Amino acid sequence: MKKNADLFVLNAKQLIRYSDSKGDSLEVLENGALAIKDGRILAIGDTEEIRGAFALDEGVVVDASGKVVVPGFVDCHTHLVFAGSRVDEYSGRIQGWTSEEFKKRGIKTGIMATVDVTRNATKEGLFDQSSDRLKNMILAGTTTVESKSGYGLSLESELAMLEVNLMLREAFPVRVVSTFLGAHGWPEDIPKKSYMELLKKEMIPAVAERELADFCDIWCDDGHYTAEECREILEAGLSHGLRPKIHTGAYSYIGGADLAGEMSMVSADHLNYTPRAALKKLAMADVVGVLLPGIDFAVDHPRPFDPGPMVEEGLSLALATNCCPGCWCESMHFIMSLACRRHSLSPVMALKAATLGGAMALGLDDEVGSIEVGKVADLQIWGVSRFEDVVYRLGGNVVDKVIKDGRVIVDRGILL
Ligand SMILES: [Zn+2]
Numbered sequence: 059m060k061k062n063a064d065l066f067v068l069n070a071k072q073l074i075r076y077s078d079s080k081g082d083s084l085e086v087l088e089n090g091a092l093a094i095k096d097g098r099i100l101a102i103g104d105t106e107e108i109r110g111a112f113a114l115d116e117g118v119v120v121d122a123s124g125k126v127v128v129p130g131f132v133d134c135h136t137h138l139v140f141a142g143s144r145v146d147e148y149s150g151r152i153q154g155w156t157s158e159e160f161k162k163r164g165i166k167t168g169i170m171a172t173v174d175v176t177r178n179a180t181k182e183g184l185f186d187q188s189s190d191r192l193k194n195m196i197l198a199g200t201t202t203v204e205s206k207s208g209y210g211l212s213l214e215s216e217l218a219m220l221e222v223n224l225m226l227r228e229a230f231p232v233r234v235v236s237t238f239l240g241a242h243g244w245p246e247d248i249p250k251k252s253y254m255e256l257l258k259k260e261m262i263p264a265v266a267e268r269e270l271a272d273f274c275d276i277w278c279d280d281g282h283y284t285a286e287e288c289r290e291i292l293e294a295g296l297s298h299g300l301r302p303k304i305h306t307g308a309y310s311y312i313g314g315a316d317l318a319g320e321m322s323m324v325s326a327d328h329l330n331y332t333p334r335a336a337l338k339k340l341a342m343a344d345v346v347g348v349l350l351p352g353i354d355f356a357v358d359h360p361r362p363f364d365p366g367p368m369v370e371e372g373l374s375l376a377l378a379t380n381c382c383p384g385c386w387c388e389s390m391h392f393i394m395s396l397a398c399r400r401h402s403l404s405p406v407m408a409l410k411a412a413t414l415g416g417a418m419a420l421g422l423d424d425e426v427g428s429i430e431v432g433k434v435a436d437l438q439i440w441g442v443s444r445f446e447d448v449v450y451r452l453g454g455n456v457v458d459k460v461i462k463d464g465r466v467i468v469d470r471g472i473l474l
Contacts, residue, residue, distance in 0.1 A: 060113040063093035068105045070122040071443050075429050079374045079414040082406050094435040097463035126445050130201025130436035131390040132416030135348050135378035138205040139188045139222045142175035144383040169243050172383045176209035184222045194388040199457045201436040204235040208242030216240045220270035231467045235420050238265045241276035241291050258294040266298035274300035278314030285313035307332040319343040325419040330363045341372040346419040348376045351396035356385040376415035398449045405446045435464040
């Protein structure tokens with residue numbers, strides 16, 4: 059008697075499997091196939107095995123002939139929700155404008171420029187603008203996306219950003235993970251210490267009470283929050299059930315990675331200036347290093363992150379778009395291409411970091427990030443014959459289909 063399932067993927071030229079985010083090995087199943095039931099992967103094998111074991115006419119059959127099947131991307135670090143654009147700033151910086159030149163032209167730059175516009179946007183306006191970006195991410199193979207607040211920097215505006223995360227979660231067929239980043243900076247009209255009190259006493263409790271976020275994040279760098287200030291804020295978050303994450307070492311080394319190790323954070327993100335001793339601490343504490351090649355490219359970073367020592371120290375790595383007004387990137391393909399060519403990650407390591415590594419950085423690796431029996435059926439089918447094509451074919455979109463929770467949600471460039 060043949061078994062039933064809801065959806066089958068058959069005849070894959072390559073079906074890519076791995077159980078570990080580290081290292082340079084993976085399993086390429088040729089003529090690969092999958093059976094999916096109730097949104098989860100029920101069986102993996104070659105096409106003849108799946109044909110022999112299952113009643114194919116009882117389910118939907120997706121033919122992946124000549125194509126590559128990989129896990130859906132897990133984009134674990136984004137600032138998806140914001141209003142407006144900083145294209146004037148970006149094009150000015152490309153031309154080498156100084157801050158005086160921006161001032162002369164009346165162009166406000168940096169996070170505070172986006173805070174101004176975001177605070178003045180309606181929730182519906184924010185939702186519409188963020189929806190366009192999320193749609194592009196899904197069309198490019200992303201099935202799980204983390205989304206941070208941090209352009210409100212007031213109770214009301216930060217809550218509104220997080221509520222937009224929940225609206226996106228309702229409106230789109232992908233998993234949206236919400237992170238409170240009230241400590242992205244502090245408002246221009248409030249001293250940092252007073253804002254920290256507001257964060258601890260009002261904002262964090264309000265976010266937790268309304269169940270608007272899973273994580274609490276902060277920016278630890280010279281000119282931002284010190285490691286001790288980060289500890290205060292993140293411990294306040296933790297006491298309200300928000301797990302800590304940290305932006306650190308992007309432009310200086312002031313101890314954020316050490317703190318991430320001490321607090322056993324789920325991830326430490328950027329790490330450009332993080333010394334080997336601190337990388338070792340991260341690895342020992344199982345903190346995932348989230349690497350953001352998009353921002354290093356967008357700002358033409360003087361010291362791009364170097365995965366070499368991280369790999370040597372045994373750190374688990376993730377890749378993410380860091381989609382934000384300073385790095386408007388919706389494509390994990392592009393991120394993988396950058397990670398390989400500019401930061402010397404191998405295609406295998408980049409693929410693992412963009413999927414299973416991202417899942418680990420969100421504490422979701424039991425559920426998503428790799429093709430394993432029992433895991434959620436979040437998959438992409440690429441219209442290429444080898445997985446390395448994704449880093450080789452620059453700037454395009456190789457996605458033929460996206461499957462989320464066992465359902466086809468993207469078919470030949472159309473979000474269903
Ligand atoms: Zn960020």
